[in-house]
Amino acid sequence: MKRQIPLAFCFLFGIAMIFTQFSPHSYSQAVYKEVINWGLIISPFAMVLAVVTLIQTHVTRINLRTEHWQYSLIVFVGMIVMVLIGVPFGPQNSIVEWLYNNVQVPMDATMFSLLAFFIASAAFRAFRARSFEAFLLLATAMIVMIGNVPVGDLVWNKVMSWMPWTDGASWLRQWILDVLNNAARRGIILGVSLGVISQSIRIILGIERSYLGGGD
Amino acid sequence: MLEKIMNMDRRVIFILVALVVIFPTLVPVRMPITVSEPTRNLYDFIETLPSGSTIMIAFDYGPSSLAEPEPMAKAVMQHCFSKGIKIIGMTLLPNTPTLAHKLMRKIAAENNAVYGEDYVFLGYRPGTLQVILGMGTDISSVFETDYENKTVDEIPMMENITNYDQIDLLLDLASGSTTEAWIIYANTRYGVKIAAGVTAVIIAQMYPYLQTGQLIGLMPGYLGAAEYEKLLNAPGDGTIGLNTATYAHLLIIGLVILGNIAFFIQRRREG
Numbered sequence: 001m002k003r004q005i006p007l008a009f010c011f012l013f014g015i016a017m018i019f020t021q022f023s024p025h026s027y028s029q030a031v032y033k034e035v036i037n038w039g040l041i042i043s044p045f046a047m048v049l050a051v052v053t054l055i056q057t058h059v060t061r062i063n064l065r066t067e068h069w070q071y072s073l074i075v076f077v078g079m080i081v082m083v084l085i086g087v088p089f090g091p092q093n094s095i096v097e098w099l100y101n102n103v104q105v106p107m108d109a110t111m112f113s114l115l116a117f118f119i120a121s122a123a124f125r126a127f128r129a130r131s132f133e134a135f136l137l138l139a140t141a142m143i144v145m146i147g148n149v150p151v152g153d154l155v156w157n158k159v160m161s162w163m164p165w166t167d168g169a170s171w172l173r174q175w176i177l178d179v180l181n182n183a184a185r186r187g188i189i190l191g192v193s194l195g196v197i198s199q200s201i202r203i204i205l206g207i208e209r210s211y212l213g214g215g216d
Numbered sequence: 217m218l219e220k221i222m223n224m225d226r227r228v229i230f231i232l233v234a235l236v237v238i239f240p241t242l243v244p245v246r247m248p249i250t251v252s253e254p255t256r257n258l259y260d261f262i263e264t265l266p267s268g269s270t271i272m273i274a275f276d277y278g279p280s281s282l283a284e285p286e287p288m289a290k291a292v293m294q295h296c297f298s299k300g301i302k303i304i305g306m307t308l309l310p311n312t313p314t315l316a317h318k319l320m321r322k323i324a325a326e327n328n329a330v331y332g333e334d335y336v337f338l339g340y341r342p343g344t345l346q347v348i349l350g351m352g353t354d355i356s357s358v359f360e361t362d363y364e365n366k367t368v369d370e371i372p373m374m375e376n377i378t379n380y381d382q383i384d385l386l387l388d389l390a391s392g393s394t395t396e397a398w399i400i401y402a403n404t405r406y407g408v409k410i411a412a413g414v415t416a417v418i419i420a421q422m423y424p425y426l427q428t429g430q431l432i433g434l435m436p437g438y439l440g441a442a443e444y445e446k447l448l449n450a451p452g453d454g455t456i457g458l459n460t461a462t463y464a465h466l467l468i469i470g471l472v473i474l475g476n477i478a479f480f481i482q483r484r485r486e487g
Contacts, residue, residue: 021405033357036350040358043343047310091314092364100314108279108311116464120233121226124471128479138472145469148416148439149462150247167250174252177423185424 007206014204054079140176147173221478229471236463244459246451254426255443258411258433261385262292267300270377271385274398275307275316281391281415282315287441287454288413289316289389290323295448297327297334302373304383306338306359308347308394313339317363331364332371339363344397352380352406380408385432391415395422399430413440416461437461 013035020032058072086096129135146152152169160168202208262271273292277285296303305320307313317337329335338359341347350358355377356368368374376382386408388395395412403410409432412422416437425431435444438461441454 029353033353036346036353037357039346040341040343040350043341043346047342090365092317097314097318101318104311105279105282105315109282112280116237117230117233120464120468120471121229123468124224124229124475127472127475129476138476142469142472145465148437149458149465150249150442151462151466153250154247170250170252177420178427181420182423182427185421189424 003209003212006212007209011204011206014200018204140180143169144173144176147171147176218478218481221474222482232467232471233464236467237460240459240463241456244456246455247459247462249439249442249446249455249458251443251446252436252439254431254434254436255440256433256447258292258387258435259295259444259447261409261411261432262295262299262301265299265301265384268302269384270302270304270373270382271296271387272304272306272383274386274388274390274394275305275312275319276309276388276394277391277415278309278311279315283457284415284437284441285389285391285413286319287438287452287457288435288444289319290452291441291444291448291450291454292387292413293320293323293335294327294450295444297324297329300334301384302333303335304338304374304377305335307340308344308397310340310342313337313363332366333373336368336371336373337363338368344394345401348397348401349405352402352408354379380406383408386410387413389413391418393418393421395431396425399425403430411435 016031017035020028020035023029054075058075060066061069061072082096082099085093085099089096091097127138127141129138146155147169152173153167156168157166165171199208203211265271273289275285275289293303295301303320305316307316317339320335320337321331323329324331324335338355339362341358347358355374359368361367362371380386380402386398386402388398388410390412391414395410395414395418398410398412402408410430411433412431413435414422414437416439419434419436422431422434422436426434435441438454438457442451442458443454445452445454
């Protein structure tokens, strides 16, 4: 029963939601709207689950004294402070806003900014034309990068002024994105979409049951 | 010498990156910008909207990536307010409401726009797909109140807005995969017109949707923001950011070329 009931619900709602996509009848649309409302109610529980998982993970780290376990304490301090102020006074409270603008925003931005340093270092060390394929990748990346900034067209218009085309760097970048990139992306999108459709059918029909847990 | 170049201390590269970011920020050098077609399409679409139209802006970026989408948001909001186009702001990300609300307030104040009449910020609700689909039938069923806790049905500019049918354009400013969710669930299911402003790393993902017309326009990273500012004739953060990005791009290209020259010379010597 523990398995049959969820499978029956999954089948029922899956078929019903597919049906609502093709039927404009008012009853069908009422069902669609109702199910969406249920979804809106259920969604916040995913956040509760996320918080519980976060707490469990960091409590385990502190208990086991794993490497850098002290940072888990900082997670709890941050979370408790924001909850104590944010929940009773709301997100527009001046202290919550101050903490957000002066702690979270700069820290998040700093973490992301560090990527620029690592990308530059990694590009220098790893981006080598070791084979013909690697050379093609390298050349394409260089063209897209140079076409992505105004200096590309500036140099093109000065150095290649004898050519009939102006703004060649941005044109080349655009051509790579419009033609080569589109062909590859479209293939990926079609492949993923077919995979999603087949997986959805398997779930609705109860063939794929791994989402129920238990390694089935 | 060759060995030295090949084994360059990465701290030297870090210092070079820091210099190419700091220098152009302090001493801006204006470079000519060529406006790409996807950015122009978005500008032209908004330009042709009559006064009183409504666009919805989804601020789907977090503090970590705000450097690129924020200048786009500023430019588009400035354009909309100058034309009397109303803006509904919202976000699908939990850590963005404070950021987006502050930005909307700032740009609105600069353009004398009034909250509740010219713009409104709905805030955040959990559940990406449910929020997108739910707003297709009734916005107030998803957002009963706005970010300032006012009942949505009582906000003057929301009086005649029920769902996407009254929204002329949805602009997703994103640093992740939300644009694809908007396209799949809002454009395909409800037919709402969608445009996007995305960070440079995900531009390539967006091009198939531009070609099919599912995206009516696209602002690609700093370049898109700078292009939009050029069309508005109001250089701002996007243009400054593009300057910095230009030098950073040149440095990386230079390092890659240098690394490859050293690599080929060494390979020839060894081989």
